[in-house]
Amino acid sequence: MGKLKRNERIASLVKILSDNPNRTFTLSYFSDIFGSAKSTISEDIVLTKQSLEKSNLGKVETITGASGGVKFIPQTTPQKNKEVLEDICNRLKDKDRILPGGFLYMIDVLYSPHLIHSVGEIFASQFNYNEVDYIVTVETKGIPIAFMVAKAMNLPLVILRHENKVTEGSTVSINYISGSSGKIQRMSLSRKAIKPDSKVIIIDDFMKAGGTAKGMYDMMKEFNAEVVGTGVLIATKEPEKKLVNDYIPLLILEKEKLENGDVDINIYPNEDIINI
Amino acid sequence: MGKLKRNERIASLVKILSDNPNRTFTLSYFSDIFGSAKSTISEDIVLTKQSLEKSNLGKVETITGASGGVKFIPQTTPQKNKEVLEDICNRLKDKDRILPGGFLYMIDVLYSPHLIHSVGEIFASQFNYNEVDYIVTVETKGIPIAFMVAKAMNLPLVILRHENKVTEGSTVSINYISGSSGKIQRMSLSRKAIKPDSKVIIIDDFMKAGGTAKGMYDMMKEFNAEVVGTGVLIATKEPEKKLVNDYIPLLILEKEKLENGDVDINIYPNEDIINI
Numbered sequence: 001m002g003k004l005k006r007n008e009r010i011a012s013l014v015k016i017l018s019d020n021p022n023r024t025f026t027l028s029y030f031s032d033i034f035g036s037a038k039s040t041i042s043e044d045i046v047l048t049k050q051s052l053e054k055s056n057l058g059k060v061e062t063i064t065g066a067s068g069g070v071k072f073i074p075q076t077t078p079q080k081n082k083e084v085l086e087d088i089c090n091r092l093k094d095k096d097r098i099l100p101g102g103f104l105y106m107i108d109v110l111y112s113p114h115l116i117h118s119v120g121e122i123f124a125s126q127f128n129y130n131e132v133d134y135i136v137t138v139e140t141k142g143i144p145i146a147f148m149v150a151k152a153m154n155l156p157l158v159i160l161r162h163e164n165k166v167t168e169g170s171t172v173s174i175n176y177i178s179g180s181s182g183k184i185q186r187m188s189l190s191r192k193a194i195k196p197d198s199k200v201i202i203i204d205d206f207m208k209a210g211g212t213a214k215g216m217y218d219m220m221k222e223f224n225a226e227v228v229g230t231g232v233l234i235a236t237k238e239p240e241k242k243l244v245n246d247y248i249p250l251l252i253l254e255k256e257k258l259e260n261g262d263v264d265i266n267i268y269p270n271e272d273i274i275n276i
Numbered sequence: 277m278g279k280l281k282r283n284e285r286i287a288s289l290v291k292i293l294s295d296n297p298n299r300t301f302t303l304s305y306f307s308d309i310f311g312s313a314k315s316t317i318s319e320d321i322v323l324t325k326q327s328l329e330k331s332n333l334g335k336v337e338t339i340t341g342a343s344g345g346v347k348f349i350p351q352t353t354p355q356k357n358k359e360v361l362e363d364i365c366n367r368l369k370d371k372d373r374i375l376p377g378g379f380l381y382m383i384d385v386l387y388s389p390h391l392i393h394s395v396g397e398i399f400a401s402q403f404n405y406n407e408v409d410y411i412v413t414v415e416t417k418g419i420p421i422a423f424m425v426a427k428a429m430n431l432p433l434v435i436l437r438h439e440n441k442v443t444e445g446s447t448v449s450i451n452y453i454s455g456s457s458g459k460i461q462r463m464s465l466s467r468k469a470i471k472p473d474s475k476v477i478i479i480d481d482f483m484k485a486g487g488t489a490k491g492m493y494d495m496m497k498e499f500n501a502e503v504v505g506t507g508v509l510i511a512t513k514e515p516e517k518k519l520v521n522d523y524i525p526l527l528i529l530e531k532e533k534l535e536n537g538d539v540d541i542n543i544y545p546n547e548d549i550i551n552i
Contacts (some may be wrong), residue, residue: 004327004330005330006282006283007286007323007327008326008330008331009288009322009327010283010287010290011287011290011323011324011327011328012285012327012328012333013287014286014287014290014291014294015290015294015328015331015333015334016333018291018294019294019393020292020390020393023390025370026350033331046356047283047284048287050284051280051283051284051285051286051287052287052288052291054280054284054285055280055287055288055291055309057288058291059292060537072354073453090475099442099443099444099445099447101442103442103445104443105443105444105445105464105466105468106443107443107444107469108432108468109470110451110504111423111426111433111434111435112297112433113423113426113430113431113432114299114427114430116423117295117296117427125524131381139415140416140419140435141425141443143416143419143420144423144433147387147389147392147419147420147423150387150389151389151390151393152392153390155389156384156387156388157387157388157389159383159387159416161416166375166377166379167375167379167380167381167382167383168375168381168383168462169375169376169381179331184354184406186362188382190381190386192381193308193383193384194488206308231320236300239416244448249531262418
């Protein structure tokens with residue numbers, strides 16, 4: 001391609017950086033693809049940084065030194081969190097979503113790329129993941145959320161399975177008790193999936209009693225991995241005491257059984273996430 | 277925020293557009309958040325379009341008229357496809373990946389946000405999805421790929437489950453025969469998940485005989501939905517005749533049983549995707 005003008009370099013810089021959050025690119029990388037001097041690229045990066053930060057669209061961090069370079073860090077504001085989370089709440093409040101048994105139909109929201117991209121950036125803004133090695137979830141409904149968190153943090157995703165699979169090689173399996181149903185469940189993970197002494201963040205779509213999250217903690221112990229954070233999109237208000245402590249919910253769900261047997265649902269953002 | 281300069285508006289435009297591929301934004305939207313006249317925004321958009329297209333980073337499309345606006349369309353080049361797919365092949369060729377039974381360990385690649393983001397853009401460049409309503413996959417390993425395709429195309433994702441779940445309401449279930457193992461399997465889908473007379477694209481991580489894809493076709497018939505395209509990350513070379521026709525594989529896998537019982541693996545990009 002021909003030599004690019006400043007505007008054109010900035011547009012390309014933003015596209016490449018924001019498609020690859022938390023991935024460090026060297027100045028030489030951009031210098032090569034744009035055919036410009038490193039000093040010019042340095043100036044472009046300063047302008048890019050200022051532009052994105054002024055519009056609250058995330059941070060650009062430059063790292064000096066031999067292994068230096070530049071990376072984009074997704075960062076949301078409480079105001080932006082409020083918009084995204086209230087949008088999700090409004091969609092979930094629809095009475096047609098209440099299923100027999102009082103469950104809430106929400107897979108369309110959990111699998112919406114547009115909404116879940118924003119949810120990934122919100123989670124990435126809540127955790128310190130500098131020393132984290134993996135994002136961990138359990139199949140199935142939480143996978144898109146966990147994957148978007150992994151993408152925002154530029155970390156590999158690990159998915160716990162309910163059954164052993166031939167495509168995973170030798171596995172470690174544990175039993176756990178689902179806190180809400182009281183049923184014994186099983187989860188398994190390939191021995192190759194997590195290196196020993198890793199640090200992980202657990203992400204899931206939903207937490208009621210916390211039995212599944214507790215199961216994931218137990219599995220991490222089998223791999224000598226430390227859980228340094230837990231995030232769930234939705235946590236129920238009751239029971240207030242869950243089987244795990246220190247989890248970050250983005251939304252709180254309250255259910256009330258009415259006299260006629262129907263269920264009334266209230267769902268709202270976690271105040272800590274949307275308050276300035 | 278204060279009034280933005282042209283550079284700053286372009287940086288913000290690129291970030292917002294590329295985070296939300298195939299989503300139309302009105303000029304008024306940008307005019308409001310940047311505090312600039314629509315005519316100014318129009319000029320910014322022309323510059324943004326030129327910049328991204330010059331660097332082969334995707335297309336910017338403007339739609340005129342009352343419901344008009346601007347959207348970003350991911351578009352890769354054969355050269356870029358070659359880089360991404362050869363990178364994946366090189367990772368998968370590692371002999372340590374061959375598991376007992378001759379299976380290939382590849383979940384770390386399938387769950388890598390960085391690689392799978394690029395795979396999503398490659399698939400989005402292979403299909404005409406103007407009239408498509410959903411991306412469809414089956415749990416579990418293909419979900420990250422399908423979700424990234426859904427994100428690139430801005431379409432909702434639908435995930436077929438192997439078991440009925442209380443959180444999905446009333447479901448439709450079918451049995452299908454896995455083409456490779458010959459075993460009868462079951463898949464189910466919430467009746468709410470797909471509107472009648474929809475058009476869908478099926479995405480999965482792996483195809484050997486095509487039994488699972490055929491099962492997904494059968495399920496779509498139950499919903500009166502039309503499959504207009506099928507994409508798989510990896511298809512085996514043998515059997516050449518699969519249970520479905522018209523699928524697009526990005527990579528081809530050949531396995532050879534050696535005399536000592538070991539398995540030799542060869543994996544390479546689909547020529548149609550990387551040739552100019």
